Amino acid sequence: MKIRKVLGVFLLxxxxxxxxxxxxxxxxxxxREQDLRNALAELTDNYELEVNIYFYDELEAEAIIxxxxxKSYYKEGEFVEFYYLREGLxxxxxxQKEGDSFNVTNSNDLKxxxxxxxxxxxxxxxxxxxxxxxxxxxxxxxxxxxxxxxNEEIELKxxxxxxxxxxxxxxxxxxxxxxxxxxxxFKVKNINKVVIEIPEVN
Amino acid sequence: xxxxLSFVLLVVLTLFFFNSSKLKANQxxxxxxEDATYRNFDGTTNVERLVQxxxxxxxxxxxYNVLEFDNNDPDxxxxxxxxxxxxxxxMKPLEGMIYSFQQKYPHLEVLGGVNGDFYxxxxxxxxxxxxxxxxxxxxxxxxxxxxxxIKADDSYEIGRAKSDGYEILVLDENREVKFRxxxxxxNAPAANENEIAVVLSSYEGTISSSLNPLLIxxxxxxxxxxxxxxxxxxxxxxxxxxxxxxxxxxIMGKNLPEIVTTNDTxxxxxxxxxxxxxxxxxxxxxxxxxxxxxSSDVTSITGFEAKVRAPRTNVGIKADGSVFFVVAxxxxxxxxxxxxxxxxxxxxxxxxxxxxxxxxLDGGGSSTMMARNFDGTFTTLNKLxxxxxxxxxxxxxxxxGDIPEQPLExxxxxxRTVFETPTNVxxxxxxxxxxxxxxxxxxxxxTAGNKQFETSKNVFxxxxxxxxxxxxxxxxxxxxxxxxxxxSEEIFYKAKHKTTDExxxxxxxxxxxKN
Numbered sequence: 264m265k266i267r268k269v270l271g272v273f274l275l276x277x278x279x280x281x282x283x284x285x286x287x288x289x290x291x292x293x294x295r296e297q298d299l300r301n302a303l304a305e306l307t308d309n310y311e312l313e314v315n316i317y318f319y320d321e322l323e324a325e326a327i328i329x330x331x332x333x334k335s336y337y338k339e340g341e342f343v344e345f346y347y348l349r350e351g352l353x354x355x356x357x358x359q360k361e362g363d364s365f366n367v368t369n370s371n372d373l374k375x376x377x378x379x380x381x382x383x384x385x386x387x388x389x390x391x392x393x394x395x396x397x398x399x400x401x402x403x404x405x406x407x408x409x410x411x412x413x414n415e416e417i418e419l420k421x422x423x424x425x426x427x428x429x430x431x432x433x434x435x436x437x438x439x440x441x442x443x444x445x446x447x448x449f450k451v452k453n454i455n456k457v458v459i460e461i462p463e464v465n
Numbered sequence: 466x467x468x469x470l471s472f473v474l475l476v477v478l479t480l481f482f483f484n485s486s487k488l489k490a491n492q493x494x495x496x497x498x499e500d501a502t503y504r505n506f507d508g509t510t511n512v513e514r515l516v517q518x519x520x521x522x523x524x525x526x527x528x529y530n531v532l533e534f535d536n537n538d539p540d541x542x543x544x545x546x547x548x549x550x551x552x553x554x555x556m557k558p559l560e561g562m563i564y565s566f567q568q569k570y571p572h573l574e575v576l577g578g579v580n581g582d583f584y585x586x587x588x589x590x591x592x593x594x595x596x597x598x599x600x601x602x603x604x605x606x607x608x609x610x611x612x613x614x615i616k617a618d619d620s621y622e623i624g625r626a627k628s629d630g631y632e633i634l635v636l637d638e639n640r641e642v643k644f645r646x647x648x649x650x651x652n653a654p655a656a657n658e659n660e661i662a663v664v665l666s667s668y669e670g671t672i673s674s675s676l677n678p679l680l681i682x683x684x685x686x687x688x689x690x691x692x693x694x695x696x697x698x699x700x701x702x703x704x705x706x707x708x709x710x711x712x713x714x715x716i717m718g719k720n721l722p723e724i725v726t727t728n729d730t731x732x733x734x735x736x737x738x739x740x741x742x743x744x745x746x747x748x749x750x751x752x753x754x755x756x757x758x759x760s761s762d763v764t765s766i767t768g769f770e771a772k773v774r775a776p777r778t779n780v781g782i783k784a785d786g787s788v789f790f791v792v793a794x795x796x797x798x799x800x801x802x803x804x805x806x807x808x809x810x811x812x813x814x815x816x817x818x819x820x821x822x823x824x825x826l827d828g829g830g831s832s833t834m835m836a837r838n839f840d841g842t843f844t845t846l847n848k849l850x851x852x853x854x855x856x857x858x859x860x861x862x863x864x865x866g867d868i869p870e871q872p873l874e875x876x877x878x879x880x881r882t883v884f885e886t887p888t889n890v891x892x893x894x895x896x897x898x899x900x901x902x903x904x905x906x907x908x909x910x911x912t913a914g915n916k917q918f919e920t921s922k923n924v925f926x927x928x929x930x931x932x933x934x935x936x937x938x939x940x941x942x943x944x945x946x947x948x949x950x951x952x953s954e955e956i957f958y959k960a961k962h963k964t965t966d967e968x969x970x971x972x973x974x975x976x977x978x979k980n
Binding site: 308314316318323324326328330331332333334335336337339340341342343345347348349355357360361362363372374375376377378379380410411412413414417438440443445447 | 889890891892893894899932956957959961962964965967968969971972973974975976977978979980
């Protein structure tokens with residue numbers, strides 16, 4: 264009889280331990296966090312961003328940004344195009360397209376890291392849900408500050424990050440100003456595959 | 466003897482003191498009741514004073530505002546404005562006129578303004594005096610009224626217009642005067658083909674087709690009572706003279722059928738002698754100051770009219786040719802105890818402020834003075850005696866930018882060559898339209914969708930465009946050196962909401978700093 268009781272308690276303990284061992288939620292969460300952390304870390308100095316800005320459902324602007332080490336590139340619409348070549352903290356050459364030619368200027372502006380949004384992101388700001396990482400409400404202000412807009416009236420209303428095959432593929436941010444909604448969509452492409460060739464200017 | 470002398474001396478002294486105190490009472494004096502307030506607005510300066518005025522044995526309290534601008538700044542101009550409805554007149558508060566002006570000319574900045582002429586307040590809203598707006602004579606009758614005159618070269622006068630009947634102008638699509646001539650017969654057929662005649666729908670007789678009349682579809686026809694003021698329109702491409710109605714008119718004579726095309730604008734207006742170079746006129750009542758002295762127009766007023774105090778709006782010209790505006794508060798006895806000015810006090814005030822010539826514009830509840838703050842909003846400087854801004858007929862605005870030029874009139878043989886066409890047209894990241902500079906060009910015409918803008922520079926901000934898609938082209942405007950160029954190649958431009966532009970600017974900073 265005693266043996267039966269001892270066996271029963273042993274069985275219960277074993278079962279409890281088994282059930283406890285089966286609860287993998289904590290592990291999963293930390294894996295998701297680690298995935299986002301790794302994905303953000305991947306975005307260092309070689310990638311391409313395809314940016315769409317919507318005013319409600321109307322596409323208002325399309326821009327392309329490329330980053331390749333000390334070179335970067337910006338293009339918006341048919342006419343606006345910049346190449347940047349940084350050869351020192353205070354040594355930046357700007358190639359600005361002006362119609363059918365490029366105008367070259369030098370700037371000694373110090374590199375300003377406050378615009379490097381992906382480095383300012385913290386993976387802890389996001390929570391994983393339905394295959395997306397959603398910005399937690401308590402971090403709206405932090406992300407808004409990270410964007411560092413000159414216009415303080417632009418409010419951040421939502422943000423989400425999507426990983427595709429563990430690589431950061433989309434960042435979608437919703438802003439509001441004067442009760443109008445603007446959707447700022449980034450598509451991340453060509454990580455570590457971008458080659459920028461600075462235009463030759465006579 | 467000594468006693469006699471002392472008596473005479475006493476009498477003389479008494480008379481002297483009596484006269485000098487009387488003289489002093491007749492002198493216009495202002496004593497400050499508080500420190501003056503000096504304000505800088507965008508492109509204008511303002512001083513506001515609260516004073517006690519003593520004049521002709523009367524003492525009263527006065528609060529007034531002076532509005533000035535840099536008369537030497539070639540980018541700042543005065544324009545006259547109204548917001549009349551086609552085929553009618555109309556009334557609107559000054560702030561509404563500013564808004565309408567900005568809608569019409571979004572590339573210009575209104576810096577301030579004042580109310581204008583007296584008007585038919587209880588009926589149509591038409592101004593009393595002749596009124597010129599943007600070189601067009603909108604109303605030409607009542608030439609006995611005094612006018613503040615703004616000329617094309619930004620010089621100013623106060624005077625009167627002289628009527629010389631009616632005239633017809635034909636302007637081409639570049640706003641160049643193709644034809645300008647005095648009308649020989651008004652509302653009657655021409656006696657022969659060498660006479661210029663204009664016929665309205667009120668004409669009951671017949672018109673011989675041998676006079677080759679042209680039917681003009683009017684965009685506007687204005688009357689004051691039954692008196693014709695002006696008509697404007699373009700050649701009808703489909704209708705003929707039997708279709709003449711109250712929204713059309715006929716022109717005939719000379720070789721008009723060979724001159725007028727459907728792209729032209731035909732204007733029939735009062736012909737005011739030597740007013741071709743006048744950009745705007747604003748009617749007023751009495752002269753307040755003439756030749757540096759208070760005008761007899763106001764010193765000769767007697768009886769009740771001489772005693773009436775009310776809010777006043779005055780315009781003055783100084784010896785150096787610069788213009789300033791004054792608005793005196795009034796009808797505020799129950800508030801600040803400010804009754805306003807009599808006409809003579811108005812003259813005295815304008816003289817004391819340096820006017821060598823000054824004119825009284827409409828006052829009372831119409832008196833309005835506004836100035837633009839640096840954030841683009843407007844401040845009303847005077848206390849509105851109606852308690853709200855009154856709807857008025859017209860006003861004077863201080864504006865910054867390339868205002869429309871005087872229509873060019875080439876007299877004699879036209880030997881000008883066509884300007885080169887602007888090239889390398891593009892829009893930069895700050896929404897500035899840029900294009901090649903053309904030798905000899907003084908103005909360019911930018912067409913953005915159905916809007917047209919004039920600019921003197923080869924860089925033009927498109928930030929005033931409402932969000933949307935635009936096809937944009939540029940041409941050189943004709944001047945004395947050359948004829949209008951062809952339009953440049955069309956480019957496509959999407960005007961965005963300001964927030965989108967701010968997000969794009971952020972992206973540029975991202976790209977600039979991400980390397």
